[in-house]
Amino acid sequence: MTNTLDNLPKPEPDVESFKTMLRKGVPDRVPLVELAIADELLAEINGQPLAPYPPDDNSIQLRMWADQRVRLWWRIGYDYYRIRAEIPFTIDRLSSKDTAALASGNRQWVNEHQGIIRSHRDVDNYNWPQKTDINLAQIEALINCLPEGMGGIGFSGGVLEWASTLFGLENFSLMLYDNPGLVREVVDHVGQVIYETFDMFCQMEVIFAIWLGDDLGFKTSTLIKPEHLRKYILPWHRKYAELAHRTHRFFLLHSCGHIEAVMPDLINNVGIDAKHSFEDVIMPVEEFKQNWGKHIAILGGVDVDLLCRGTVSEVCERTKQILDICASEGGYACGSGNSVTNYVQPANYLAMIETVHRYNGRL
Numbered sequence: 001m002t003n004t005l006d007n008l009p010k011p012e013p014d015v016e017s018f019k020t021m022l023r024k025g026v027p028d029r030v031p032l033v034e035l036a037i038a039d040e041l042l043a044e045i046n047g048q049p050l051a052p053y054p055p056d057d058n059s060i061q062l063r064m065w066a067d068q069r070v071r072l073w074w075r076i077g078y079d080y081y082r083i084r085a086e087i088p089f090t091i092d093r094l095s096s097k098d099t100a101a102l103a104s105g106n107r108q109w110v111n112e113h114q115g116i117i118r119s120h121r122d123v124d125n126y127n128w129p130q131k132t133d134i135n136l137a138q139i140e141a142l143i144n145c146l147p148e149g150m151g152g153i154g155f156s157g158g159v160l161e162w163a164s165t166l167f168g169l170e171n172f173s174l175m176l177y178d179n180p181g182l183v184r185e186v187v188d189h190v191g192q193v194i195y196e197t198f199d200m201f202c203q204m205e206v207i208f209a210i211w212l213g214d215d216l217g218f219k220t221s222t223l224i225k226p227e228h229l230r231k232y233i234l235p236w237h238r239k240y241a242e243l244a245h246r247t248h249r250f251f252l253l254h255s256c257g258h259i260e261a262v263m264p265d266l267i268n269n270v271g272i273d274a275k276h277s278f279e280d281v282i283m284p285v286e287e288f289k290q291n292w293g294k295h296i297a298i299l300g301g302v303d304v305d306l307l308c309r310g311t312v313s314e315v316c317e318r319t320k321q322i323l324d325i326c327a328s329e330g331g332y333a334c335g336s337g338n339s340v341t342n343y344v345q346p347a348n349y350l351a352m353i354e355t356v357h358r359y360n361g362r363l
Contacts, residue, residue: 004045004047004350005045005046005072005075005076005350007350007354007363008075008076008077008353008354008357008363009077009357009362009363011074011075011076011077011147012149013074013077013078013079013080013147013148013149013150014027014028014079014149015079015080015149015150015151015208017029017031017079018031018079018080018151018333019208019250020330021297021330021331021332021333022209022250022252022273022274022297022331023297023331024293024294024296024297024330024331025330025331026329026330027330029360029361029362030323030327030332030333030334030356030359030360031078031079031333031334032076032077032078032079032333032334032335032353032356033078033276033299033300033333033334033335034078034082034300034335034336034339034340035082035155035211035213035254035276035277035300035335035336035338035339036082036339036340037072037073037339037340038102038339038340038341038342038344039069039342040100040102040342041102041340041341041342041344041346041349042069042072043102044102044346045346045349045350046072050065050068050069051064051065051068052065053065053138057135057137057138062137062138062141063141063144063145065141066138066141066142066144066145067145069081069142070142070145070146070147070150071145071147073150074147074150076353077353077356077357078150079149079150079151080150080151080152080153080208080209081142081146081150081152081153082152082153082155082211083139083142083143083152083153083154083155083201083207084155084156085134085139085154085155085156085197085200085201086134086135086138087129087133087134087156087157087162087193087194087197088129088133088134089129089162089165089166089190089193090116090126090127091110091115091116091165091166092110092114092115092116092168100341100342100343102342102343102346110165110168110169112168112169112170113168113170113171114168114170114171115164115165115166115167115168115171115172116166117166117167117182117186118167118171119182120181120182120185123182123185123186123189126166126189128189128193129193130193130196131193131196131197131199131200134197134200139204143204143206143207146206151206151207151208151209152204152206152207152208153207153208153209153210153211153252154197154198154200154201154202154204154207154209154210154211155210155211155212155213156194156197156198156210156211156212156213157194157213157214158194158212158213158214158215158255159187159190159191159194159214159232159233159236159237160214160215160216160223160224160229160232160233161213161214161215162190162194163183163186163187163190163232164223166186166190167183167186169223172224173224176224176225176228183232184232187232187233187236191236191239194212194236194240195236195239195240195243198210198212198240198243198244199243202243202244202247202249203247207249208249208250209244209249209250209251209252209273210240210243210244210249210250210251210252211252211253211254211276212237212240212251212252212253212254213254213255214233214237214253214254214255215254215255215256215257215277216229216233216255216256216257216259216262217255217256217257217258217259218256218257218258219257219258219279219281219282220258220282221257221258221261222257222258222259222261222262223257226261226262226265229262229265230262230265234262234265234266234269234270237253237266237270237272238269238270238271241270241271241272241273242271244273245271250273250274251271251272251273252272252273252274252275252276252299253266253270253272253274253275253276254276254277255275255276255277256277256279256338257277257282258282258283260283260291263275263291263292267292267295267296272296273296273297274296274297274298274299275288275292275296275297275298275299276299276300277300277337277338278300278301278303278337278338279303279304279305279337279338280303280305280306280337281305284301285298285300285301285322285326285337286301286321286322286325286326288301289325289326289332293326293329293331293332296331297331297332297333298326298331298332298333299332299333299335300333300334300335300336300337300338301322301326301334301335301337302315302318302319302322302334302335302336302337302352303318303336303337304336304337304338304339304341304344306318306348307336307340307344307345307348307349307352308341308343308344308345308348310348311348312347312348312351315348315351315352315355316351316352316354316355319334319351319352319355319356320355320359322334323355323356323359327359334352334356335352336349336352
């Protein structure tokens with residue numbers, strides 16, 4: 001298999017078909033879904049580098065940056081483009097050389113031991129982002145590039161992720177017991193910033209869903225106790241779902257980890273419309289679909305480890321297996337279990353995509 005787009009069918013985006021899937025219906029074809037696709041991988045399968053983001057929001061360069069990425073998603077066969085709101089939280093990051101095959105710079109990660117907020121005084125002195133700080137030019141450029149038939153999904157990072165990042169996850173876990181008032185103050189600051197971001201998205205006609213990325217778990221359990229999630233985090237999730245539904249949009253949740261303990265809360269109290277992020281070692285997507293597919297739509301599930309280390313034939317076989325089990329009753333879109341990183345093998349990614357198109361009778 002070559003790492004190009006030449007074998008893919010002519011794009012025929014249909015956002016209404018994607019909406020049918022989110023309503024747990026049976027669309028005329030199984031939609032493709034992805035949270036994110038690394039620029040390095042897109043450049044590899046496109047055969048040329050992608051335009052860099054212009055440092056000064058130059059309108060011509062910004063249009064080129066946006067159009068190139070949207071067109072690639074369109075060419076691959078997606079019915080939407082995920083539009084991220086870059087909320088400028090100031091956090092403590094660490095970095096090192098990126099060793100991925102398609103790496104284009106350093107890899108960064110959060111300091112999990114100690115963040116920049118340690119006291120109520122730090123909260124008062126912190127420069128909390130405002131809705132006006134979000135780069136609207138970037139969002140509007142992407143929206144203006146959407147071809148006919150494609151919709152937009154507005155995305156933001158989540159409450160637990162940002163709050164624990166500001167504290168440092170280790171310190172955050174301690175503060176849940178040592179200073180719950182401080183946790184409440186930070187969580188509510190973060191929750192409100194995200195709410196205002198989603199409110200902005202819900203005023204844009206082309207945005208048909210909002211997508212929250214909030215990792216609540218790890219391999220064997222939730223990151224913090226379920227009762228702490230219910231007390232601090234899930235009430236904000238519910239506000240976002242209510243906002244989406246009040247404005248006739250869908251609310252999607254991306255959450256990594258083992259979160260079975262709070263799935264009833266997410267369905268019955270929060271009101272999520274779909275769940276994304278699956279890992280075979282935690283729970284294969286077929287098992288999750290069996291447990292919860294009557295209540296919500298299921299997104300993705302082809303394990304990222306397989307996309308990184310498997311063979312093309314193994315990816316094709318696993319993708320077909322998932323489709324055979326998950327797609328027949330509707331409410332399912334196919335894609336990776338998390339996102340398409342720069343360490344995913346391009347040939348494996350295209351194998352997954354081609355298998356879905358073939359399943360749909362388009363190849």
